[in-house]
Amino acid sequence: MxxxxxxxxxxxxxxxIRKFFDIVSEMKDAISLGVGEPDFDTPWRIRDExxxxxxxxxxxxxxxxxxxxxxxxxSNFLKRKYDLIYDYDKEILVTxxxxxxxxxxxxxxxxxxxxxxxxxPSYVSYVPCTQLAGGVPVIIELKExxxxxxxxxxxxxxxxxxxxxxxxxxxxxxxxxIMEKKDLEAIAEVIIEHDLFVLTDEIYSELTYLDKHxxxxxxxxxxxxxxxxxxxxxxxxxTGWRLGYACGSxxxxxxxxxxxxxxxxxAPTTSQYAAVEALKHxxxxxxxxxxxxxxxxxxxxxxxKEMGLKCFEPYGxxxxxxxxxxxxxxxxxxxxxxxxxxxxxxxxxxxxxDCGEGFLRISYAYSLENLKIAxxxxxxxxxxxxxxxxx
Amino acid sequence: MREKILTFIEKNSxxxxxxxxxxxxxxxxxxxxxxxxxxxxxVICGYHTLINWDKTSMEKVSALIEVSVTPQRGQGFDKIAxxxxxxxxxxxxxLISGSYDLLVSMEGKTLREVxxxxxxxxxxxxxxxxxxTNFILKKYKDHGTIMAEKSKDERMxxxx
Numbered sequence: 400m401x402x403x404x405x406x407x408x409x410x411x412x413x414x415x416i417r418k419f420f421d422i423v424s425e426m427k428d429a430i431s432l433g434v435g436e437p438d439f440d441t442p443w444r445i446r447d448e449x450x451x452x453x454x455x456x457x458x459x460x461x462x463x464x465x466x467x468x469x470x471x472x473x474s475n476f477l478k479r480k481y482d483l484i485y486d487y488d489k490e491i492l493v494t495x496x497x498x499x500x501x502x503x504x505x506x507x508x509x510x511x512x513x514x515x516x517x518x519x520p521s522y523v524s525y526v527p528c529t530q531l532a533g534g535v536p537v538i539i540e541l542k543e544x545x546x547x548x549x550x551x552x553x554x555x556x557x558x559x560x561x562x563x564x565x566x567x568x569x570x571x572x573x574x575x576x577i578m579e580k581k582d583l584e585a586i587a588e589v590i591i592e593h594d595l596f597v598l599t600d601e602i603y604s605e606l607t608y609l610d611k612h613x614x615x616x617x618x619x620x621x622x623x624x625x626x627x628x629x630x631x632x633x634x635x636x637x638t639g640w641r642l643g644y645a646c647g648s649x650x651x652x653x654x655x656x657x658x659x660x661x662x663x664x665x666a667p668t669t670s671q672y673a674a675v676e677a678l679k680h681x682x683x684x685x686x687x688x689x690x691x692x693x694x695x696x697x698x699x700x701x702x703x704k705e706m707g708l709k710c711f712e713p714y715g716x717x718x719x720x721x722x723x724x725x726x727x728x729x730x731x732x733x734x735x736x737x738x739x740x741x742x743x744x745x746x747x748x749x750x751x752x753d754c755g756e757g758f759l760r761i762s763y764a765y766s767l768e769n770l771k772i773a774x775x776x777x778x779x780x781x782x783x784x785x786x787x788x789x790x
Numbered sequence: 791m792r793e794k795i796l797t798f799i800e801k802n803s804x805x806x807x808x809x810x811x812x813x814x815x816x817x818x819x820x821x822x823x824x825x826x827x828x829x830x831x832x833v834i835c836g837y838h839t840l841i842n843w844d845k846t847s848m849e850k851v852s853a854l855i856e857v858s859v860t861p862q863r864g865q866g867f868d869k870i871a872x873x874x875x876x877x878x879x880x881x882x883x884x885l886i887s888g889s890y891d892l893l894v895s896m897e898g899k900t901l902r903e904v905x906x907x908x909x910x911x912x913x914x915x916x917x918x919x920x921x922x923t924n925f926i927l928k929k930y931k932d933h934g935t936i937m938a939e940k941s942k943d944e945r946m947x948x949x950x
Contacts, residue, residue: 420947423947424947431943431947433947434945434947436945438943438945693815694798694813694814695813697812697813697814697815698809698812698813701812767813
């Protein structure tokens with residue numbers, strides 16, 4: 400029999416931490432700080448709207464690009480929140496989560512050999528999506544001393560004549576880093592100078608704790624060279640509804656729509672009706688969740704300080720990224736030992752790129768009570784490690 | 791600042807002061823002072839425990855009683871409300887807009903005890919015109935808290 404598989408797919412590495420997670424799920428009283436999705440249920444009004452749409456029999460396909468009503472609400476939301484102007488009719492595409500948008504943006508924009516600049520540590524799908532689209536991932540290693548922001552110099556150093564797309568994953572999973580307006584302005588110059596396009600994944604944009612979130616697409620000259628990606632999973636605690644969207648110039652969005660209509664048809668109809676409600680009346684629920692995360696974030700920063708665990712203060716998403724280099728172990732060794740000895744599960748930083756070595760991703764999408772117990776265990780663990788080292 | 795403190799402690803009054811300050815991003819002394827001031831000013835009227843008595847062996851009967859009254863000259867409803875709320879078995883008294891005047895929430899050990907309170911104490915008050923007693927059969931949600939047990943964390947571990 401011939402090999403049924405393509406070279407491209409067999410060359411893509413599966414996520415390396417699968418094994419680690421399998422241990423976690425078998426351990427009964429383990430406390431996990433590993434999950435990357437909100438601990439809140441979807442706000443009731445949104446769920447109610449989904450139920451209501453089912454009762455009314457709204458169970459058909461929507462148009463390929465999404466419900467008109469939803470696209471209008473998305474357009475209003477982006478204007479109201481981030482000063483972004485997108486024509487609902489031509490420049491917005493409703494997708495199956497932000498993940499689909501990442502995939503089809505790459506496929507619509509890349510030719511074989513085109514390079515995609517991917518800052519790491521970052522979410523795990525940018526590299527494989529680039530490869531599946533025939534592109535070549537070029538990793539930019541972000542540094543703790545810059546609070547894991549992308550600097551102009553780092554970007555410039557990575558650019559080659561083949562560079563086509565820069566991925567901007569901020570607010571960032573796993574570091575919690577954000578890019579402020581001044582940071583974006585600095586790199587926007589370079590992007591324009593080198594005629595790059597930007598794929599900005601702003602799925603955590605509603606969860607920032609410093610000033611108002613700024614999108615690179617709102618800077619002068621950037622809209623036409625940016626594909627803006629957002630969704631409902633993190634902001635409205637709607638992960639399982641699988642709903643996101645991509646916005647950009649008509650030229651790009653219409654080509655993405657082609658892939659979407661042939662591969663997906665349309666995003667789930669029930670989810671789209673629920674999302675209309677989320678955008679119309681969800682601001683208060685979002686603000687409430689943000690405040691809740693922010694309290695936990697302050698608590699974690701404070702506790703790490705108390706423990707003497709080195710950690711920059713994150714201002715976005717719901718992750719904190721402490722440094723464990725002082726213990727002389729790899730992230731994976733540390734995480735495995737922590738799980739075995741104290742039954743606390745965290746994700747090794749290396750799951751998000753090699754430069755995550757020496758760091759852990761801790762999610763605070765967990766109740767304060769949970770966090771408190773987990774941190775007591777973590778504190779006991781690192782005290783033990785320090786004592787062993789001194790002995 | 792006050793609003794921030796109140797919003798938090800309304801749901802969790804047992805939190806440690808130092809922790810509360812950290813979570814709110816405020817100085818501990820400032821939070822302590824505000825709390826003291828709000829207690830003094832009776833903005834904070836008490837710190838209670840929300841109990842699901844159904845899960846204990848204690849027998850309790852709760853009722854919501856709709857009371858129509860004749861307001862008294864010069865004192866409106868306040869005087870009659872006071873006569874009612876002073877009974878220790880009365881949990882809450884609200885002045886209500888709509889088809890009756892006062893809503894009285896009360897608790898007794900038995901049905902008879904509540905019935906006796908209504909017939910002997912409440913109905914016999916001079917300005918009470920009529921009462922309508924509604925017994926509570928089951929509490930689903932109280933003070934913004936759902937009484938049913940929280941479901942476990944059902945999020946699955948997946949590739950981050």
